[in-house]
Structures are given as structure tokens and as C-alpha cells.
Amino acid sequence: MVLPEPLLTRYKMHFSYFESTTSLFSQLTMPKFMEMGEWNRHIKRMRLVYKRKMLHLVSKLKKQFGQNISIIGEQSGLYLLIKLHLNGSEEWFIERASSYGVKVCPTYFLKNNSDSRIIKLGFSHLSCNEIELGVRLLKKDWA
DSSP states (O other): OOOOHHHHHHHHHHHTTOOOSSOHHHHHHHHHHHHTTHHHHHHHHHHHHHHHHHHHHHHHHHHHHGGGEEEEOTTSSSEEEEEEOSSSOHHHHHHHHHHTTOOOBOOGGGOSSTTOOEEEEEOTTOOHHHHHHHHHHHHHHHO
């Protein structure tokens, strides 16, 4: 955790006995990593990696589903939302995807009507091959 000096003092007073789940070595290494500019380089590299994955996911979804979906948030970062223009409830799509081993998430925070069929697809931990396989499985299951 990086804190300004006034908060650091208060933090130490209240949490000095708190057991951190991050090793002391990692904690001591991170400031050096940042001082050397490696943190900024890492962030730039990861943005490129995630941008490529996002573009790959969007491309595969458009190819497989065409007009049957609307993509929301193509520039959002590590996930995107898709609105399904297919028959079935959000819960049905989530359950079916799960039966094929594809994890998709509900979007409770967007619930404004009961007809909503908006699904959250995360991709940060997936390779491009896994993204492609996941989209093919969703197409096979949902279409």
C-alpha cells in the first residue's frame, strides 16, 4: 500500500499488528520497481496485451453472433458487456454457458427491467485461443 505520510502514521498506529498477506520481500521490492520506472513500463505492456485480447474477443463475437448481440464497452478494459438479442433469460444463458465450462457473469448492477439479457464477459486471464474456444462454445450453446 502506498500512503501519504500523514496517513502512513495513522495506519501504523492502528494496523501495526495486522498480518499482511503480501510477503515483506514483495513489499520492499515494489518501491524499487516503481522508482526504476518498471511499473510504468509494465502498465504500458499490459494495456497493449489487454487491448489485443479485447479486439480479438470483439472480432470473434461479431463473427459468431452478428446481429444477435450488441457489444457494450469495447474500450472498457478487462471485460465487456454483451446484450443478447436471442430468446432466453439472462439466468438461462449463464446456466447454459456454465454447462459448457464457460464462465459468464450476470450484470445485477444494470437491472432496470426484467427483459434484460446483458452478460459480462471477462478475458484478462485467457489466451487468444481460449477466447476463441469460449466464443465458439457460446455460439454452439446459445444459437
